[in-house]
Amino acid sequence: MAGKKMRLRGIKRTPKRLESDIIERSKALWEDPSLIRPKCAGKCFLCPFDRTFSSISKVNKIKDNPDALVKMASKGDDDIFKAYCATISLYAAGSVPYLATAKLAGEEVSYAQRGSVGNDKLIGMQYYNDPKIRLLMYSGVAKKKGLHIYSFGDEIVCSKKPNMPVDYIYDTFWDTPYEFDNDEITCGHDSDGILVIRVKSADTEIRICKDCAKDVSTLQFLISRFVGGDPLDDIEVFVEHSYHSEGSEGRTPVKGDDLKKYSLGIMTDVNVLNMVLRGEIGSLKSSDSATYIIGTKNYGSDVGSFLNDLVGSDAEITALRTYLSENPSISVIAKNNKASDALLSIWGDARRIIAAFTNDDIANSFNDPSKMNPAQVIKEAHQKYISYDVVSKLPEFKRPGEATRHADAYAKAYKVGGADMLKECISEIVPKDKKMRSMAKAFCDIASIDVIKYTDDEAEFSQFLLPFVEQLIKAEGDDYRDKMNTLLTALGCGESV
Numbered sequence: 439m440a441g442k443k444m445r446l447r448g449i450k451r452t453p454k455r456l457e458s459d460i461i462e463r464s465k466a467l468w469e470d471p472s473l474i475r476p477k478c479a480g481k482c483f484l485c486p487f488d489r490t491f492s493s494i495s496k497v498n499k500i501k502d503n504p505d506a507l508v509k510m511a512s513k514g515d516d517d518i519f520k521a522y523c524a525t526i527s528l529y530a531a532g533s534v535p536y537l538a539t540a541k542l543a544g545e546e547v548s549y550a551q552r553g554s555v556g557n558d559k560l561i562g563m564q565y566y567n568d569p570k571i572r573l574l575m576y577s578g579v580a581k582k583k584g585l586h587i588y589s590f591g592d593e594i595v596c597s598k599k600p601n602m603p604v605d606y607i608y609d610t611f612w613d614t615p616y617e618f619d620n621d622e623i624t625c626g627h628d629s630d631g632i633l634v635i636r637v638k639s640a641d642t643e644i645r646i647c648k649d650c651a652k653d654v655s656t657l658q659f660l661i662s663r664f665v666g667g668d669p670l671d672d673i674e675v676f677v678e679h680s681y682h683s684e685g686s687e688g689r690t691p692v693k694g695d696d697l698k699k700y701s702l703g704i705m706t707d708v709n710v711l712n713m714v715l716r717g718e719i720g721s722l723k724s725s726d727s728a729t730y731i732i733g734t735k736n737y738g739s740d741v742g743s744f745l746n747d748l749v750g751s752d753a754e755i756t757a758l759r760t761y762l763s764e765n766p767s768i769s770v771i772a773k774n775n776k777a778s779d780a781l782l783s784i785w786g787d788a789r790r791i792i793a794a795f796t797n798d799d800i801a802n803s804f805n806d807p808s809k810m811n812p813a814q815v816i817k818e819a820h821q822k823y824i825s826y827d828v829v830s831k832l833p834e835f836k837r838p839g840e841a842t843r844h845a846d847a848y849a850k851a852y853k854v855g856g857a858d859m860l861k862e863c864i865s866e867i868v869p870k871d872k873k874m875r876s877m878a879k880a881f882c883d884i885a886s887i888d889v890i891k892y893t894d895d896e897a898e899f900s901q902f903l904l905p906f907v908e909q910l911i912k913a914e915g916d917d918y919r920d921k922m923n924t925l926l927t928a929l930g931c932g933e934s935v
Contacts (some may be wrong), residue, residue: 456548457534460564464529467566468501471522474566476576476587480597486583487596493519497526504531511553518575521563524552547571567592569609573665580666589663600639600672607642607660614659615652625650630680630734631715633707635660639672648711655703670701677711681718681771683729684738690714722769728762729769732780744770750777753795753820754813757781761794781812788815796823825854833919839933843867844874845925848881849910849918857885864889873929876900880907903928 467473471494475487493516500506507527511520528534528550537548540561549561562575569589576587576594588595588602590609595601611623618625629647635657636643644656661669675692682688692700692710699705705713722729730737730744737744741762745755754777761784762768768787772780784791788808792815793801800822801807807815829850835842844867851863860881868890869878879892879900884907892900906925913921919935926933 456537460534460537460548460550461529461532463564463567464525464527467522467563468526468529471495474518474522474563474572474575474594476594476596478597479588479595479601479603480586480599482598486579486585487518490516490518494522497523501526502530504528508552511555517555517559517578518563520553520555521559521575524550524555524560525563527552542571569663573663577665585666586672587665600667602637602640602664602672604640604642606663607637607640607644610660610663611644611656613662614654614656616646616650616656618650628734630731631711632678633711634674634676634678636674636676637672638674646707648715651707651711653706653708655700655706657701658703661701670697675700675710677714679715679718680731680734680736681715681722681729682736683722683725683727688736690718719771722771725769726767728767731769731771732775733773747775748772748777748780749775751813751817751820753816754778754781757791757795757816757819759795761787761791764794765790778813781816785812788812792816792819796820797826800826821855821859825850828854831914833916833935835922835935838935839931841874841877841926841929841931841933842922842935844869845877845907845910845922848878849907849922852881852885852911857887860885861887861889872896872899873931877903877907877925877929880904884908884911 471491475491478485497507497510500510504527507523507530511524511527514520534550536550538551538557539546539548540557541547542561547561547565549557549564551557551560558574558577562572565571566575569591572594573587573589576585579585580587584598586597586600586602588606590603590606593603593605595603595606608621608623612621616625624643624645625647626645627647627650629649631648633646633648633651633656634643637660644660646656657673657675660673675697677690677692679688679690692714696705696710696713700710728739728741730739730741732744732747735747745759745762748755748758758770758777758780762770768784770780771783781791786808788810789801789804792804792807796819800819803822804810804815804819832850835846838846847863847867848860852860855862864878864882869875872893872895875890875892876896876899878890879897880903882889883900883904903925906921906928910918910921910925923934926935
């Protein structure tokens with residue numbers, strides 16, 4: 439609250455309700471001045487407020503005389519004493535004919551001007567029951583005498599050195615939009631990024647994970663009801679994260695200008711977390727040594743354990759293993775344990791990943807694979823790789839007809855990958871007419887699979903085609919061309935190769 443600037447407004451006649459509220463607070467102070475005396479948390483030899491409250495105790499003999507009280511509010515250099523006299527004079531007078539208004543933190547505050555004390559001290563005194571506004575009356579003495587004053591609930595606590603009460607920490611945190619279980623100040627979640635605000639004097643931490651973080655500055659809330667000294671001297675802000683190299687603790691402090699911006703609300707919890715995590719991830723990726731991460735688990739340089747914990751196809755795992763063995767300085771950061779997610783994190787180098795577990799020809803057969811889905815590309819590259827030797831020994835048919843295209847695709851799929859690849863091939867190259875379905879049925883019977891539905895006539899014709907299909911599957915080299923022509927003739931489609 440210290441240092442807040444007020445924009446003063448004109449004097450206006452007092453509405454009855456405002457008058458009643460101010461007089462009610464004036465009466466409470468008139469009856470019990472201890473309401474504004476800070477509690478000691480510093481074990482001071484001499485209390486810096488002794489003189490003030492010694493003077494206040496001597497006001498008893500004139501407390502029913504509003505004019506005498508206003509005179510006292512114009513003498514001396516003790517602003518708290520003068521503000522007290524000015525405020526209780528309102529109750530002694532029994533009315534507040536005029537009020538002034540001030541703009542404070544974007545809101546208008548009405549108060550009564552009396553004596554020669556500053557408006558900020560008058561406002562602080564007349565709103566002694568507001569944890570933020572009442573700090574106005576203590577800011578001067580806190581700065582002058584090097585005090586640390588904390589305001590929360592009905593409490594005002596003073597110390598010569600940083601000594602933030604735990605209740606103050608909870609009370610200010612509850613002003614934030616966060617609502618954690620059991621009204622706690624930590625979300626309790628495990629995360630790859632956790633914002634930590636540690637109050638050193640209280641040995642207490644506020645902990646907010648990346649997923650819970652909001653666009654507010656929790657640090658600004660924490661210091662919003664404090665005056666005296668630099669509140670940041672008592673506070674550490676850091677981010678605990680998974681993005682650290684082997685041997686590092688994964689704790690990055692927020693310091694300097696960033697800490698200042700965060701304390702002023704220019705940066706929010708989300709901003710701080712994003713800034714730190716981006717920086718740490720960037721440092722990992724540019725490092726000369728590899729670090730492997732899945733979610734919140736950091737494997738350091740243990741690539742074996744990292745790969746063992748991934749879930750995915752054999753092709754995906756093989757692609758990662760071969761690529762990482764050839765590039766031992768590449769870090770991999772996966773959000774989850776899916777091998778496809780691990781691939782995605784390094785997919786900018788897609789062509790080299792493909793080449794590492796297949797060959798350059800297959801890698802170059804893709805047009806900019808980095809813009810394609812990793813799982814699909816790896817699957818397709820794997821199929822090309824395992825079929826490379828088989829298909830390279832078979833003739834290639836240029837401008838094949840529809841029946842030739844189906845038969846060639848089905849036969850090569852079965853030769854390369856057996857029933858599984860054939861099933862997938864028929865699902866992708868679906869037979870449309872009776873002859874194509876009969877031929878597909880013959881291939882399915884050989885592989886003992888069932889992919890599409892057939893009529894009785896189609897099933898019967900497939901039995902006639904069965905030996906020709908079997909001969910094609912077994913054929914090698916130029917014999918494959920001859921057996922293809924034999925099948926096409928039996929099919930009666932009018933095509934040849």
